[in-house]
Amino acid sequence: MNAPQSTAPRKRVAVLISGRGSNMEALIAACADPAFPAGIVSVISNRADAKGLERAQAAGLSTTVIDHKAFAGREPFEAALSAHIEAVGADIICLAGFMRLLTAGFVTRWQDRMINIHPSLIPAFRGLHTHERVIEAGVRVHGCTVHFVRAEMDDGPIIVQAALPVRPDDTADSLGARVLTREHQIYPLALRLLAEGKVRVEGNRAIIDAAADDITLINPPLSA
Ligand SMILES: Nc1nc2c(c(=O)[nH]1)N[C@@H](CN(C=O)c1ccc(C(=O)N[C@@H](CCC(=O)O)C(=O)O)cc1)CN2
Numbered sequence: 001m002n003a004p005q006s007t008a009p010r011k012r013v014a015v016l017i018s019g020r021g022s023n024m025e026a027l028i029a030a031c032a033d034p035a036f037p038a039g040i041v042s043v044i045s046n047r048a049d050a051k052g053l054e055r056a057q058a059a060g061l062s063t064t065v066i067d068h069k070a071f072a073g074r075e076p077f078e079a080a081l082s083a084h085i086e087a088v089g090a091d092i093i094c095l096a097g098f099m100r101l102l103t104a105g106f107v108t109r110w111q112d113r114m115i116n117i118h119p120s121l122i123p124a125f126r127g128l129h130t131h132e133r134v135i136e137a138g139v140r141v142h143g144c145t146v147h148f149v150r151a152e153m154d155d156g157p158i159i160v161q162a163a164l165p166v167r168p169d170d171t172a173d174s175l176g177a178r179v180l181t182r183e184h185q186i187y188p189l190a191l192r193l194l195a196e197g198k199v200r201v202e203g204n205r206a207i208i209d210a211a212a213d214d215i216t217l218i219n220p221p222l223s224a
C-alpha cells in the first residue's frame with residue numbers, strides 16, 4: 001500500500017554523473033513513484049561520452065554536458081555548473097559516479113544540499129579503487145555510504161550505509177558487483193529521507209529523525 005501522498009511539493013534534484021550512471025538509474029526508478037518526495041529535473045555530465053546520458057535520455061530526462069576540459073580551471077567549470085543547477089531550480093544535488101573533486105567554494109554554495117555515494121564504509125577506504133584495497137587489506141566487512149559532500153574527499157556526515165561480508169574467494173569485481181547492488185538500494189533511501197526533511201546535520205554528523213519508519217534499513221542485517 002503506497003505511503004499517503006504528501007502534499008509538500010517534490011524536491012527538485014540535479015544528478016551529476018561522469019560515467020555509466022547505474023546509481024542515477026536507481027534514483028530515476030525511485031523518482032518514478034509519484035509518492036516519492038523528489039523528482040529529477042536535470043542530469044549533468046562533465047563527460048560527453050558518459051553512458052549514463054543515453055540512459056537519462058531514454059528515461060525522458062533533460063541532460064546537459066558541462067565539460068570540465070572546456071574551462072580554464074575548477075572555479076570557472078563550477079561556476080557554469082552552479083549557473084545551470086540554479087537555472088533548473090534544483091533543491092538537491094546527487095553526485096552519482098561524478099569524478100571531479102569539487103572546490104570548497106562549490107561545496108559551501110550547496111552545503112547540506114549535496115550528497116554523494118561512495119563504495120566503501122567511510123571513513124574506511126576513502127578515495128579510489130576501494131574494492132581492490134579492501135581485498136588487499138583482508139578486511140571482512142565492506143559496503144557503501146551515502147554522505148553529505150564536504151571539501152575533504154569522502155569526508156562528510158554519513159546518512160545511510162550498507163554493509164556486507166567479504167567472501168574468501170572474492171575478487172574486486174565480484175565484491176564490487178555486490179556492493180553496487182547495495183548502492184542502488186541505499187541511494188534512493190538517503191534521497192527520500194533528505195527530501196522528506198528527516199535528516200539534519202549536527203557538526204560532522206547526520207541525525208536521522210527517529211520517526212523515520214525505515215530506520216532498520218539504515219543498519220541492514222549483513223546480507224550475503
Ligand atoms: N569536495 C569533494 N568533491 C567530491 C567528493 C567529495 O566527497 N568532496 N566526492 C566525489 C566523488 N569521488 C569519490 O566519491 C571522487 C571524485 C573524483 C576523484 C578524483 O580523483 N578526481 C580527479 C579527476 C579524475 C577524473 O576526472 O577522472 C580530479 O578531480 O582531479 C576522486 C573521488 C565527487 N567530488
Ligand SMILES: NCC(=O)N[C@@H]1O[C@H](COP(=O)([O-])[O-])[C@@H](O)[C@H]1O
Nearest residue numbers: 019020021022023096097117118119
Ligand atoms: N569515489 C566516487 C566513486 O568511486 N563512486 C563510485 O563510482 C561508481 C559509479 O557507478 P555508476 O556510474 O554506475 O553509478 C559507483 O560504484 C560509485 O560508488
